[in-house]
Amino acid sequence: MAEASVVKACDLEVAAAISAAGEAVTATSSTTTSIGPEHHAWCCGKLRDCDQSLVVSGLGCKQTTMSLLVWLLERESVADRAWGPVRALAHNPQVAAVGLTALYMVFCLLWLVWRPFALVLGEGGAWLACAYGLRRASACVARFATFPGSFRNVRLDVEREYGRRLSQRLEVAARALECWWIDLHPRARMEIDRETFARHVEEARVARSQLLEPLRDAMAMLAPPASLFSSSSSSSSSSGAADEKKNKKGAAEATAVDADVVVSLEEGDAGSPDWRELSAEAIDAFAAVKAAIDNVIVASSGVESVTALLLSCPAAHFARTRCEALDANVARAAYDLATACRELARCSALVLPQHRAAAAAAQAAAAASSSSPEASPRGSPLADAAAAIVGVARAPCPKPLDSAFGLALLRAELARSYGATQFWVTSGRTRVDCCVIPPHFSRAATPGAQPVPTVLLCAPNAVLYESFGMAPRDGAGWVATYARLGLQVVVWNLRGYGRTPGLPSPAENGADGVAVVRYLRQKRGVPKLLVHGESIGGMVATHVAHHFTRRRPQTAIDALVADRTFSNLHVEAQYLTGVRAAATALPLATCWRAEDANSLGKFVQSSCPKLIASDACDHMIPDQASLKAGVAIFSELGDAAPRRRDLSGDLAVSDALGVAPTPAFRADLLPSSDAWRLTDAAIAHFAACARHVAARARAYRRDDDPPAGPKSDPDVSSDVRLPFFPGTPRTPRRRQRRRAAQQHRRPPDSDDSDDDRASAIAPARSLSIDSIDSSWCLETLAWQILENVDGGCGQALGRALAADLGAVRAWVCSYVTWPNGAPNKLVDGVPDSLDNNNTDDDGDRSWESADASDDDPENPPFVDRPPPLSVHDASVALDKLLAHDDQRKNLPTPQPLVESLTFVVHFLRAIAARAHAREEKNNRLDVGSLLVLTCGHNAPYSPRERDAYLGWLQVNFLDRAATPPTS
Incomplete structure (x- = not known):
């Protein structure tokens, strides 16, 4: 009778749980709130309670059915594992x-x-x-x-960004000069001290010398005679529409005649806007801005004498001297400066082409609303749909901006601010647009490139060399950095970029780079040449270095820098699109040959000093597709064409089921002699075993109230599928707890199960295995160690395991190729923390909590963020943990887990010995040096990274003798 009552009660609870599960599924699929997942978790808890009741009553058949229901509710569905858009649609x-x-x-x-x-x-x-x-x-x-820079949309975006920055520059200059004239006007401000006046004058002079005067000189390079603008503006204001068109045509013709005359040989062919394509409003806007800048500079010169008098007097007599000096002439000069500043502030909006378009649209809308008050301000739905379709259809071929403040002015400003000179290089049937920036921004007596040490900079995929003119000379950009070091910098546009005609391709871009190098070495006599390629420019840089290494003409490359680039385009396409077939579809769609897009083979075969700079957490070039990973994998595994890799066969099945590989410990994959080398099978088995440990640890952490006594039956727990979600190995719930702990930190003996477990092992630098009691489980402690192992590549092992097999291959091979402390490894990168948002002031990822201190016993360091561990230290700690687990009799561990962890320990010990052996042989001529970055894609280096790179540059380029000519 008692057994029947238990069965009936359990049946009722099972029915209620299943009914609630249906409601949870419905709520989850029909709303975006957290009601569905909460119901889902409640159903799982109810089914577990029923499962325990059936176990106590001894009903094995129903207990098995209940376990299957729990497994079905806890496992991920096909929709949850699908691609992001498909999952959202499901x-x-x-x-x-x-x-x-x-x-x-x-x-x-x-x-x-x-x-x-x-x-x-x-x-x-x-x-x-x-x-x-x-x-x-x-x-x-x-x-x-x-190559997005070859599309007109990108060029228009560059021009819009330049117009926006130019407008801000004019506004800042107007405000700075406004403070100057206010301080000089007798009735504007009566109380002012000498320090404030000196600060205002300094700001105004800086704005005039660094913002206005370079822009005035650049506009003078492009502008036709001033009489043309004055006649155009006067006639347009007095004549009708026909006279305005006539004057515009005359202005265009005069500009076409005089455009080449105003450009001197010092700047080269800087070019000029196509005045014939611009409207009269755009030409008048250019003239108005130029006139406003000229007026401000002239008006500010009129107050220099009285300013010098006030700055020379002592601070105690400043007020009296100011009252005596501010006479009618000074007031008139201050008034002229005030008028010029107001006109400059109004002209700041004229450099934006969308401003004029918006004003015209507003006038048209106002006219339409005034003519028909009943009309809606919006168009009809059909008109809006037609406008949207037209906009989409015209997106591939957008209309040029009706503005003279474009690439031509930006190129002229680069020439004036940096002392640059433009020149053309013939490559086949194409002329390549190039520009040279002299050392220390000082133009030589003869125009063009000089016979001095030079850097050929190959820009990223969406960068035009004109964009370097928007960066300040004292900034962290590569052009300014190299020029300040006393090096000559040559930048150029790929085919289809800027004024260089043609369509870009890996082969054509490489040929253009070779043509530029030949011009510099043979025609300009450059003695030393460094090729620096960033992102897509790294493919061109490696092609140039390989070309001169293989053919050995009378020119050669002295050093090569591959900065945050990929090993080949095919693997980059796989990771960028998330489609494996992209590697096959890319050559079919573009007809680009694989050898032309293979940076890995060309980098390895180059004989000059070379450097790889890579960020393991680059959002554009994943670590698996980076050149660093490709070189390391080729050096250790011999794979010359890396592709995206995942677990396959039995390892993929065991990983999907959440169980250990069979067999878990494979001695045939571990070293048996000194001649042992890494293999793909060993790395794949290591990844499967480590992921199994992670899955078991996640299962233990997901239980909010883990049992204090012995664990449940290991056979049942190992059969339950435990999903390993991509991303950080820790759950969002634990991340929220860590952030809350940073704000309200608790002592280590706080009553919280998960945080207590983390606090007990978090000080991993002084990890004591003997202090762990019998209530701790092996998988949680082992994973706390494994996920923080530092491979020296800027990425922790836990994050590599959370990605795919390709990430683990890159992590293992990079560690063996460039171990920590290697002489050719410039910076030992700190692995990426479990929270990407935690960075220090220099941009480097920090592992310590902001308020953690080594001297505070109640706030021990690395409690919320464990420190990185070396491979050797991690293997020793895991070995001690396994030995401690063998002594525990009251809390047995499943044998497959022990075997998996044993294989992981032996593998870590093997790769540590392999790295040490390679370091002793010092056989690293083919892989070059490595600089581990944490700055992201196309971002400036941190001070620590920049110092390390400049040290390598000093040794391998600046202090080296020039490469002798070879026959």
Whole structure:
């Protein structure tokens, strides 16, 4: 009777749990709130309670059924494992229905386009035309992803950004000069001290010398005669529309005649705007801004004498001297400066082309609303839809900006501010637009490149060399840094970028780079040459270095810097798109040869001093696709064409089920002699075993109230599938607890199970295995050690395991190739912390809490953020942990877990010995030096990283003798 009552009660609870599970699933799929997951967790708890009740009553059959229900509720569904957009559609059926309807409409439109081709060319010809169009579209997409700077949209974005910054510069200058004239006006301000006046004068002079005067000189390079603008503006204000068009045509013709005359040989072919394509408003805006700048500079010169008098007097007599000096002439000069400042502030909006477009649209809307008051300010839905379609259709070929403040002015300002000179280099049938920046920004007597040590800078994929003019000369950019070091810098635009004609491709860009190097070495006599390539520019830099190493002409490269670049385009396409087939589709769509896009082989075969700079947490180039990973994998595994890798076969099945590999310990993959080398099978088995430890640790952490006594049956717990979510190995709940602990820190003996476990092992530098009592589980302690192992590549082992097998291969091979403390490793990178948002003032990722102190016993360091561990220290700690686990009899550990952890310990010990052996042989000529970065993609180096790089540059380039000519 008692057994029947237990079964009935359990059946009722099971029915309630299943009903609630259905409600939870419905709530999860129909809303974005957290109600569904909370119900889901409650159902799992109820089913576990029923499971325990059935175990006590001895009903094995129903207990097995209950375990299956718990397994079904805890496991991830197919939708949860799908790609991000697909997962979002699966959880939002309404959005999915709308998306499918829109997709059906797209197919209908495609059928309308395809049908005429089928009628004219036949069905086969229509399919061929569609295949050709699809290939061309794919090639366009691939080119946009690889070389976005070759599209007009990017150029327009650069011009808009330059206009925005130029407007801010004019506003800042107007405010600084306004404070100057206010201090000099007799009635504007009566109480002022000498220190404040001196500060205002210094700010005004800096704004005039660094903001206005370079811009005035740059505009003078491009502007036609001033009489042209005055006649155009006067006639446009007095004549009608016909006279305005006539004057505009005359201005364009005069500009076409005089444009080449105003450009001197010092700046080269700086170019000028196409005045014939600009409207009269754009030409008048250019003239108005130039006139306003000239007036401000002239007006500020009129108050220099009285300013010098006031600055020379003592501070005690400043007020009296000021009252005596501010006479009518000074007031008139101050008034002139005030008028010029107001005009400059009004002209700051004229450099923005969208400002004029917005003003015209506002006037049109005002006219429409005044003519028909009942009309809606918005257009009809059909008109809005038509405007949207037209905008999308014109996106590939946007209309040029109606503004004279574009690339031509930016190029002229680069020439004036940096002392740069433009020149052309012929490469085949194409002329490459180049620019040279002299050492210390001092232009030589003869224009062009000089026979001095030079840096050829290959810019990233969306950067035009004109953009370097927007950076200050004292900034952290590469052009300014090299010029301040006394090096000559040469920058150039790839094909399709700026004024360089053609379409970019790996082969054509490499050929252009070779042509530039030949020009510098053979025609300009450059004695020493460093090639620095960043991002996509690294592919060009490695091609140039490999070309001169292989053919050995009379020119050579003295040093090579591959800065945050990839090993080859195919693996980068795989990780960038998330599609494995992208590596195969890329050459089919673009016809780019694999050897042209292979930076790995060219870098390894280059014989000059070379450096790899890489950030393991680069958001654009993942660590698996970086050149650093490619070189390390090639050096250790011999894989010359790395691709995206995942676990396969039995290892993938065991990882999906959350169980240990079978067998977990494989002695055949571990070293048996000194000639042992790394293999893909050993790395894959190591990754599977380590991920199993992580999965078991996550399962233990997910229990909010872990049992204090012996654990449950190991066979049952090991059969339950424990998902290993991508991303950080710790759950968001634990991250929130760590952040809360940083604000309200508790002592280590606080009553919190998870935080207590973390606090007990967190001071990993002084980890004492003997202090661990029998209530701790092996997997939690082991994973706390494993996830913080530092491979010296700027990434912790836990984050590499959370990605894929390719990340683990890169982590292992990078550690063996460039171990910590290696002479050719410039900076031992701190591994990425478990929270990317925690950075220090210099941009380096910090592992310590902000308020943690070594001297505070109640706030021990590394409690919330454990420190990185070396591979050797981690293997020793795990070995002690296994030995301590063998002595525990009351808390047994599943044998598969012990075998997995044993293999992990032996593997870590093996790669540590392998790295030590390679370091003793010092066989590193083929891999070059490594600089581990933490600054991100295309961001300036931190001071520590910049100092390390400058040290390498001093030894390997500046202090080295020039490369002798070879026959």
